[in-house]
Amino acid sequence: MKDKEDRAGANGVTRRQALVTLGTLAISTVFGGFPGQAPAAESSAYTLPPLPYRENALEPVISANTISFHYGKHQRAYVDNLNKLVAQTEFANMPLEKIIAATAGKADKVAIFNNAAQAWNHTFYWRSMQPKGGGEPPVSLKQKIESSFGSVDACRKQLAEAAVTQFGSGWAWLVLDGGKLKVVKTPDADNPMVQNTKPLLTIDVWEHAYYLDYQNRRADYVNGVLDKLINWSFASENLGGS
Numbered sequence: 001m002k003d004k005e006d007r008a009g010a011n012g013v014t015r016r017q018a019l020v021t022l023g024t025l026a027i028s029t030v031f032g033g034f035p036g037q038a039p040a041a042e043s044s045a046y047t048l049p050p051l052p053y054r055e056n057a058l059e060p061v062i063s064a065n066t067i068s069f070h071y072g073k074h075q076r077a078y079v080d081n082l083n084k085l086v087a088q089t090e091f092a093n094m095p096l097e098k099i100i101a102a103t104a105g106k107a108d109k110v111a112i113f114n115n116a117a118q119a120w121n122h123t124f125y126w127r128s129m130q131p132k133g134g135g136e137p138p139v140s141l142k143q144k145i146e147s148s149f150g151s152v153d154a155c156r157k158q159l160a161e162a163a164v165t166q167f168g169s170g171w172a173w174l175v176l177d178g179g180k181l182k183v184v185k186t187p188d189a190d191n192p193m194v195q196n197t198k199p200l201l202t203i204d205v206w207e208h209a210y211y212l213d214y215q216n217r218r219a220d221y222v223n224g225v226l227d228k229l230i231n232w233s234f235a236s237e238n239l240g241g242s
């Protein structure tokens, strides 16, 4: 326990910062059904939101070692870079969703977009998984999946296909698009909400998400996530009354 608390400290999230971040999450703008992340007012800096579970909670599908690097190094770097990039600009103190919308497709704002989107995407990704996930979606989501894909299995297959075939780094997403559910894939930091769709869940297919555990076997990682970790309840919450 002591070691775990020390590790959380090494991730730079103190108990006080975590509370500030969570408070900010609770009151900030909701975009796409997912609570936005704005800087803590007192520090005017973005903080790394706490993981929703322990680093070893997704084993054996995703190791604590992978989560330690992925969350503690990669996502932290996006947050730190964003803080440097937006300091004393029009984007300082802006919720991440607004930065993403304001910078998408703008050649002179690529670095800000990439780091803001990656900070948002990763927090969404952590919540798209849970220990003992997988299984059947909640009834209302299941009905929506069946009307859009024909069956949960067909939806699962499309998610796996998108995740495995995304060329290079990127993301596979379940989204709500005009009243129907769809599976899309995006390269690099791109997020489907800039295409006016509502993200419901995502799978990170950057190599840093799986290489320590699976090397080049991305399909094994993707199938493990879909079968054992995917958090259909989170997708259902994001769908809401849509």
Ligand SMILES: [Fe+2]
Residues within 6 Å of the ligand: 070, 074, 122, 204, 206, 208, 209
């Ligand atoms: Fe990642």
